[in-house]
Amino acid sequence: MDWFYALIYGIVEGITEFLPISSTGHLILAGNLMGVPWPKDVKDTFEVVIQGGAILAVLAYYWRDFLQQGRDIGRDQPTQRLWLGIIVACIPAVILGLAFGDVIKANLFRPSVVAWALIVGGVIMWIIESRKVQPVVHDIKEIGIAKALMIGVLQTLALLWPGFSRSASSILGGMVLGLDRQTATKFSFYLGVPTLGGAALLDFIKSRDILGQIGLVNVALGAVTSFVVAYLAIGWLLRFVSTNNFKGFAVYRVIVGIIILILIATKVLSNTSLA
Template structure:
């Protein structure tokens, strides 16, 4: 497949899946495996994630700016920022400790990724039905202990195929957070988490980074940004009305399809 077309396809995949509970990393790694695509130092895969991050920042820019301004004189705003910070800490500690194992072992195991997609889909379908009645309806007003617990849930997504947003959303639902608020907290938490992960990847791979294919990177980045912009605006309303069942079935179908292809030697 032409490199430009592959870059656009992977950018589209990143933008569509990054903020859905379906595992963007799992989708990208499986797509790269089946398409025979791999960039030196994973430069392409890392940089196009920035497109999705910038899309999310553009959607929440006003909310974040107001929150920061309010924090100077409002205790509730400072508490909201502390809540997100506490949820971010587990990913920092565990991510730094296990970064090499995750990147060099787990990321190179397509069968594991496919299996985790299926298992995660089953979990989503079950939790969507049995989640307790919600008691928290505002993503910025969660109890601090629950925010920290959601942060630990997020760390499960260091296993590719689990889904960062899926892990945080499932954890939040089990703690009585309403579906839309759970997704919104996951989105806000993704800003420091994804930003930190991208920065760490770029630093760890600084000796082998290859920006020679600038055109392909630019295509992937732009497509990821534009696609994620649409998805973020759409997904909250969809989840509010329909829940998470669609994404559970999506994961199961993709994971089963990947296992079938792998079993055939692809």
């Protein structure tokens, strides 16, 4: 069954990593509902490593942009400012992750916490989308260092509250700071490359022996599935936000959160730690 678990994990990761509905929440809940028998360290490492597939999907989707920016970065100030902003935006997550990551996993990775994060995040998303504020930033090269840092700070909400969603916090944070929906979404994709890619690569290097317990073929299956599904999800989300708002995702989050709380109340789902 290891191949089946890897496949489902890859599908869930690919769909949810860049949608504002929490990949972490869906992955830990999927593992709990399937009753995945892997040891804790294997499961935790696998979930992080297959994020690498989703990150590669961003690189594949925007490869022309990245190639051009690589050529321009030595002489083009807007490109330099964009990537300096991305680096600065990653710093809060790195600091908090190193300082509190283990404590958060030990105490907050449980279904009830994820459920309330989904619900609260959905309500906040609805409120932000209901505002009548005209965005002032329409290109990621116009974001600036200060706004990028603020988005990076807001992104850490997903780290501090499992289930809130890195994509949701960075996209909504960008919109609050004046980015239009499409620009905030694209910047969230870009920001995910160093934030999640670094974590996935580090875990893979440190934990190859651990992952060997379920077979590197199954790890590859999960990562490749995540890549393919995430690539499709990126294209879909960009088309979606060009003509729609995020209120549908807000409703989805609240409904899923309520369902999880009902499952906990009826003892169908255990509320024990998922980490």
